[in-house]
Amino acid sequence: MRKGIAMEQAWVSACKHIKEEINDPETFRRWIETIVPVSIAPAKAVLGVSDDFTAKWLHVHFEEIIADALKNVCGKQLKIKYETGHVKKIPEASKQEPEKKSSSDKKASHRVESASPAPNCNQRFTFSNFVVGPENTLAYEAAMSVMQPGTGHSVNPLFIYSSPGLGKTHLLQAVANEATRMNRKTVVEYLRCEDFLNLYTDSIRNGNHHSFRDRFRKVDFLLIDDIQFLSKTVRMQEEFFNTFNKLHNEDKKILLTSDKTPSEINGLEQRLISRFVSGLIVEITPFSEETKFAILRKKQEEHLTKFDDKVLWFIAQNTKPDVRKLEGALRRLILFTSVKKVEMNLEIAQEVLKDYLAEMAAVRLTVETIQKKVAEYFDLRVTDITGSKRPANIAMPRMIAMYLCRKMTDKSLLEIGEAFGKNHATVIHACNRIEDEFSSNEHMKRKISQLESKLQVV
Secondary structure: OOHHHHHHHHHHHHHHHHHHHEEEEEEHHHOOOOOOEEEOOOEEEEEEEEOOHHHHHHHHHHHHHHHHHHHHHHHHEEEEEEEEEEOOOOHHHHHHOOOOOOHHHHHHHHHHHOOOOOOOOOOOOOOOOOOOOOOOOHHOOOHHHHHOOOOHHHOOEEEEOOOOOOOOOHHHHHHHHHHHHHHHOOOOEEHHHHHHHHHHHHHHHOOOOHHHHHHHHHHEEEEEHHHHHHHHOOOHHHHHHHHHHHHHHHOOOEEEEOOOOOOOOOOOOOHHHHHHOOOOOEEOOOOOOOHHHHHHHHHHOOOOOOHHHHHHHHHHHHHOOOOHHHHHHHHHHHHHHHHHOOOOOHHHHHHOOOHHHHHHHHHHOOOHHHHHHHHHHOOOHHHHHHOOOOHHHHHHHHHHHHHHHHHHHHOHHHHHHHHHOOOOOHHHHHHHHHHHHHHOOHHHHHHHHHHHHHHHEE
């Protein structure tokens, strides 16, 4: 019982920090106020939520903020665990509207309604706060063109791919929010593919598949994140194929994201690949330090606390090309200045972020990681990469893996050779061969670049 009371007290205090960090009453009400504090242990905090969807949403979108707030209150890092089956009603005062409104009240209400985000979307994800750099210009312009009358058909579907954390979700939700803002009657569906699959499975199990089909075949915009997970089930691919055809024939907008190109999604049916490549496919590449710095300056605008450019450059130079990592570092500094009431400078920032940056740096690339990633990319087993078989579909990936090990780790030629069951001369030959291919073969150059991008955010 005492633990329950302690958890409730800690959660009340943590919510104050979370509310300030989110800085959006509606988002806070919808996702945080409904959480039930269950228990707290030396290394874990259990939060009660209604269902798995809510748990997954909190994990993806708010867990860092929640963990930081609890750490600030409890003085130590706690692992967050979500327990389903808890229902906490949103306070009625937050939901009720006055029975009578003056004309000025109605105008104000309309402004709020117009500004509300599309379903399942974060209202902070807009085109105006998306930082455009050389790495994402084409993707940004393509997403913008979808919103222009008379031009959207030329990029339908729009397929954006990149490594995680480079802004695919931001662009998709920006399209959803803008479409909703322009016309509240526009039917917009934004979902992660995993949630789309779950809804499909539930509809089959509950016998209401017609409702599921009607829901997604009557939309004006269908936006699916991480479409690569569609390859998990053949039945779902059939369903999505038919839905895609209906929407595309009616010139409804379809936007998809993935961590790889359509042809590189293992298990995806050829007919779906042909549909996806019929539109525009664009890549977002890993950010340069300059783009990371620009992102940090933009993110900082959302907070009252402002830091010197030297501090932001330090973060940009020492974090991976991942927006979530950049935001995580920025939030840590903001929380520190808020609690300690000190003015941030470069020296303090280096000290505050020391553990955070060390944790990222600790995830060093290993030969084993590269072997695994290359095997996954080419739909092979690691034993194929490290074995003695020499068909072209194995020999070339093996040489690519050796080349990447030489380039991206500090291992010697001898150590790399041993990891592949080869001698150092074989490694030298492989590296020279791939370098030649890289300089003369655009297809090979793109494959190497994609693999490097994936390995940079491991």
